[in-house]
Amino acid sequence: xxxxxxxxxxxxxxxxxxxxxxxxxxxxxxxxxxxxxxxxxxxxxxxxxxxxxxxxxxxxxxxxxxxxxxxxxxxxxxxxxxxxxxxxxxxxxxxxxxxxxxxxxxxxxxxxxxxxxxxxxxxxxxxxxxxxxxxxxxxxxxxxxxxxxxxxxxxxxxxxxxxxxxxxxxxxxxxxxxxxxxxxxxxxxxxxxxxxxxxxxxxxxxxxxxxxx
Amino acid sequence: xxxxxxxxxxxxxxxxxxxxxxxxxxxxxxxxxxxxxxxxxxxxxxxxxxxxxxxxxxxxxxxxxxxxxxxxxxxxxxxxxxxxxxxxxxxxxxxxxxxxxxxxxxxxxxxxxxxxxxxxxxxxxxxxxxxxxxxxxxxxxxxxxxxxxxxxxxxxxxxxxxxxxxxxxxxxxxxxxxxxxxxxxxxxxxxxxxxxxxxxxxxxxxxxxxxxx
DNA sequence: GAACGATTAAAACATATGTTTGAACAAAGG
DNA sequence: CCTTTGTTCAAACATATGTTTTAATCGTTC
Numbered sequence: 001x002x003x004x005x006x007x008x009x010x011x012x013x014x015x016x017x018x019x020x021x022x023x024x025x026x027x028x029x030x031x032x033x034x035x036x037x038x039x040x041x042x043x044x045x046x047x048x049x050x051x052x053x054x055x056x057x058x059x060x061x062x063x064x065x066x067x068x069x070x071x072x073x074x075x076x077x078x079x080x081x082x083x084x085x086x087x088x089x090x091x092x093x094x095x096x097x098x099x100x101x102x103x104x105x106x107x108x109x110x111x112x113x114x115x116x117x118x119x120x121x122x123x124x125x126x127x128x129x130x131x132x133x134x135x136x137x138x139x140x141x142x143x144x145x146x147x148x149x150x151x152x153x154x155x156x157x158x159x160x161x162x163x164x165x166x167x168x169x170x171x172x173x174x175x176x177x178x179x180x181x182x183x184x185x186x187x188x189x190x191x192x193x194x195x196x197x198x199x200x201x202x203x204x205x206x207x208x209x210x211x212x213x
Numbered sequence: 214x215x216x217x218x219x220x221x222x223x224x225x226x227x228x229x230x231x232x233x234x235x236x237x238x239x240x241x242x243x244x245x246x247x248x249x250x251x252x253x254x255x256x257x258x259x260x261x262x263x264x265x266x267x268x269x270x271x272x273x274x275x276x277x278x279x280x281x282x283x284x285x286x287x288x289x290x291x292x293x294x295x296x297x298x299x300x301x302x303x304x305x306x307x308x309x310x311x312x313x314x315x316x317x318x319x320x321x322x323x324x325x326x327x328x329x330x331x332x333x334x335x336x337x338x339x340x341x342x343x344x345x346x347x348x349x350x351x352x353x354x355x356x357x358x359x360x361x362x363x364x365x366x367x368x369x370x371x372x373x374x375x376x377x378x379x380x381x382x383x384x385x386x387x388x389x390x391x392x393x394x395x396x397x398x399x400x401x402x403x404x405x406x407x408x409x410x411x412x413x414x415x416x417x418x419x420x421x422x423x424x425x426x
Numbered sequence: 427g428a429a430c431g432a433t434t435a436a437a438a439c440a441t442a443t444g445t446t447t448g449a450a451c452a453a454a455g456g
Numbered sequence: 457c458c459t460t461t462g463t464t465c466a467a468a469c470a471t472a473t474g475t476t477t478t479a480a481t482c483g484t485t486c
Binding site: 028030031116117118119123124127131132135151152153155156157159160162163164165166167168170171173174175177178179181182192195196198199200201202203204205206207210 | 241243244329330331332336337340344345348364365366368369370372373375376377378379380381383384386387388390391392394395405408409411412413414415416417418419420423
């Protein structure tokens, strides 16, 4: 059933997975119709129910699939050899690249971002497998920069770093309307990463001195 | 039907507006059903079409209504008497209060935030009437703090400030899962505002020195 | 209190969409 | 060739939901 001799007849299941992630990321769970997914995957409407059971299970599968797709080089930012500042820069660079770069496996992050604002239930698994690990890395970097401060303070700094970057994703349509300066974010990932890094570095240090002395 | 004696003749329109904004903010445009709005407003299903035409016009009306509801004391933060630092603190405090405080007129900000991630078309008017004005105020503050730097730099700093705060709204469910530290955000608005202010202040100054010298 | 316009109510209508069905079809093995 | 098993397809089904319709109701005016 699940592991048959082979996908004998066709590769419909895989095509569905690929397309589904893309569409779900683009339009959100509710606005995505099975019919559109199937059309874009050259599959029959019944294919979803045959291969996955129902729409929600398709979403779950696409989400899970998107998790396995990420080539997680274990985040070189965890090489504790380099100075924390460089690791922070590397962290933001990777984060923004994943978030803003268009193209194929990109819907993984967009799916993730969407789940944040409109949780469908896949959230918990996602937090466990995706978010918390990165969060730990970031916290490590911040802790090294800030020194001995309460965990709550570390957490707020982490939120400040992530928040700056997520904003470019969530508020993209607004940013474009509010000022022409924000056009073509994709082309300035490096510049944005640099800004976020410098901004945050100073922020973290400023917060730290309040709690250390 | 539900509340017989009450339901004064002619108040339905207002009740619909009140409830609609709340529900739209809570569930988003798609997930909101006319039937639920009407039920919660003690109105008949046909009331929406009678008073507003259709669902989209109801949304537009609720949105517009939410804009007029805001008691816009013209943001004391624009009293250019006070030092920029205090005005930044006042700005973030107000912003976060509006964003996180529960209770009635709060759905105004949540509606706004939702329109950011799932634009329905009301976005343009919103940007013009709501976002850009605040954005100008913030930019003024930042410009005063940073001195003579390119507009693009000001814009990125503004995005950093807003992003930090919006994050607490968008990622609330995730933050709760990722660390217990983030429970009960509503109760710590002042603390968060203080954090964002200090963090941003340092960030802005750090960015500024790169471009001034 | 009768008449009239504005409002509300209950039911019907139309459509979109997730889901199911049963037949057709392809590949593999006997 | 026939059967079996997994897959695809077109059509039907069920339900949710936005919209419309038609009659009843309320408030006002004469």
